[in-house]
Amino acid sequence: MSLPKIDPTTTKAWPKLEAHFKTTKEIHLKDLFAEDADRGRTFSIQWKDFLVDFSKNRITTETFSLLQELAQEVGLQQAISSYFKGEPINETEGRAVLHTALRAKKTDRIMLGGSNVVDEVYAVKKDIKSFTDAIISGTKTGFTGKAFTDVVNIGIGGSDLGPAMVVESLKFYKNHLRTHFVSNVDGDHVHETLKELNPETTLFVVVSKTFTTQETLSNATTIKKWFLQHATQQDIAKHFAAVSTNTEKIAEFGISDSHVFPMWDWVGGRFSLWSAVGLTIALAIGFEKYDQLLQGANEMDTHFKETDFSGNIPVVLALISVWYNNFYGAETEAIIPYTQYLGRFSAYLQQGIMESNGKSVDRNGKITPYQTGTIIWGEPGTNSQHAFFQLIHQGTKLIPSDFIGFKNSLHGDSDHHNKLMANFFAQTEALMNGKTQQEVIAEFKESGKSEKEVNALVPFKVFEGNKPTNTLLIDRLTPKSLGSLIALYEHKIFVQGVLWNIFSYDQWGVELGKQLAKKTLSDIENSEISKHDSSTMRLLQYFKK
Numbered sequence: 001m002s003l004p005k006i007d008p009t010t011t012k013a014w015p016k017l018e019a020h021f022k023t024t025k026e027i028h029l030k031d032l033f034a035e036d037a038d039r040g041r042t043f044s045i046q047w048k049d050f051l052v053d054f055s056k057n058r059i060t061t062e063t064f065s066l067l068q069e070l071a072q073e074v075g076l077q078q079a080i081s082s083y084f085k086g087e088p089i090n091e092t093e094g095r096a097v098l099h100t101a102l103r104a105k106k107t108d109r110i111m112l113g114g115s116n117v118v119d120e121v122y123a124v125k126k127d128i129k130s131f132t133d134a135i136i137s138g139t140k141t142g143f144t145g146k147a148f149t150d151v152v153n154i155g156i157g158g159s160d161l162g163p164a165m166v167v168e169s170l171k172f173y174k175n176h177l178r179t180h181f182v183s184n185v186d187g188d189h190v191h192e193t194l195k196e197l198n199p200e201t202t203l204f205v206v207v208s209k210t211f212t213t214q215e216t217l218s219n220a221t222t223i224k225k226w227f228l229q230h231a232t233q234q235d236i237a238k239h240f241a242a243v244s245t246n247t248e249k250i251a252e253f254g255i256s257d258s259h260v261f262p263m264w265d266w267v268g269g270r271f272s273l274w275s276a277v278g279l280t281i282a283l284a285i286g287f288e289k290y291d292q293l294l295q296g297a298n299e300m301d302t303h304f305k306e307t308d309f310s311g312n313i314p315v316v317l318a319l320i321s322v323w324y325n326n327f328y329g330a331e332t333e334a335i336i337p338y339t340q341y342l343g344r345f346s347a348y349l350q351q352g353i354m355e356s357n358g359k360s361v362d363r364n365g366k367i368t369p370y371q372t373g374t375i376i377w378g379e380p381g382t383n384s385q386h387a388f389f390q391l392i393h394q395g396t397k398l399i400p401s402d403f404i405g406f407k408n409s410l411h412g413d414s415d416h417h418n419k420l421m422a423n424f425f426a427q428t429e430a431l432m433n434g435k436t437q438q439e440v441i442a443e444f445k446e447s448g449k450s451e452k453e454v455n456a457l458v459p460f461k462v463f464e465g466n467k468p469t470n471t472l473l474i475d476r477l478t479p480k481s482l483g484s485l486i487a488l489y490e491h492k493i494f495v496q497g498v499l500w501n502i503f504s505y506d507q508w509g510v511e512l513g514k515q516l517a518k519k520t521l522s523d524i525e526n527s528e529i530s531k532h533d534s535s536t537m538r539l540l541q542y543f544k545k
């Protein structure tokens, strides 16, 4: 069975939401809190070591129930079941979407084409374990017999962002291996990285689902050439590993069979860190902790699959996001983690969210008459407070934001952590409450300013407030809680795709870019330039001169 193909605007809930929006859009969050003393509890979900508070949103109990009606009417429950069962919900590519199988329990059975994919997943996990154990312990060595000290992940997009984000996020748990990520086709990236490396003690992991991506193959080839300046062809087998679905191409590159880790076409690139694409993660933190990351994701999968919509974290966050995107016309969402470790989290989510739901054709092949994918951005707090928060507080745009914080720090320095978390709580409160004219005047009066001075400054110091936020307060940043957090956003993406009636698991827009770059490269390398518009033509001629 495929996904339902229901245009959300044709549901009964949609016009009800439109009417409801008209009557509630002026409501201030402060008033909603004044009406219900227990609002913070009413609109929050406590699940394992997560407390998700969504009370600081412009929703009433009626909004919440209408949004759930919408989810029922577009067939979300059936869609969730199709997703987990491995039905070919990636219809335009004729594939299942089974990253959830990568973190399934060993005893689970997920049948695809007559075989249980969980068995295949566990066979590869076994290989990942023995390979990473041997590299970390130093039993597998480089060509001069020395233990490995450095690992370079060569990949781009999903073959880079996931592993890079997780390794950075779990830096606290890292072992002695230094990790590097080379992704950009810009030579600065690879050449700068090579300066830091010793060929005798560096392991290169080439990660590419297709093994045809220009950036990855160029970087891998440059690195191989560099390596061969110091070693022999035979030594490549010891220093290179590969992760791909395309085993033929790997063989052409000269990587030894025992260092090849397969993945499957039912894993999308941007959801692949749970597969062997996460090899660099397993190398950096060890297999056991890598497996805890997978367990955390599996727990979120179970929560998502089995919980009613009203208490289901990914569903609730997706519905709220749709409320702002499609009714308030909000275009962007900010993700603000209050830990430096999650510095790459929003960059990672940009691919996950924008590549998945950046679509304008629905599942019936028609242009969507409504908005779809949100623009995602963000930086850790408190740095972001001193950068772009001004616009969130007092700008003209509505920017719903997710604040992600941790009850306990990893460093144990309570002075720093208390200050950090004071900012974390104070910001969402300030974004909600704002500051009224009366409050500003009272403050000025206390500071002894004249009436003239006060009147001149008051308008600039008033904060409207009413800025929506979700607060995700998690016990501690661990491999497991990170796994759950990532899976939460993966499922939010899925729910939004279902609500918008779009296909979230293809990326034809990116494919186009790949084809065009090939044609332009031949224009640059050959004497003749093919046909272009006058701007591109002039730029190419200028570049070649």
Ligand SMILES: O=P(O)(O)OC[C@H]1O[C@H](O)[C@H](O)[C@@H](O)[C@@H]1O
Pocket: 156, 157, 158, 159, 207, 208, 209, 210, 211, 212, 213, 216, 269, 270, 355, 507, 510, 511
């Ligand atoms: O893993 P690869 O096949 O090299 O693909 C790397 C990336 O290529 C494109 O940018 C796709 O849109 C991404 O989804 C993918 O992650």
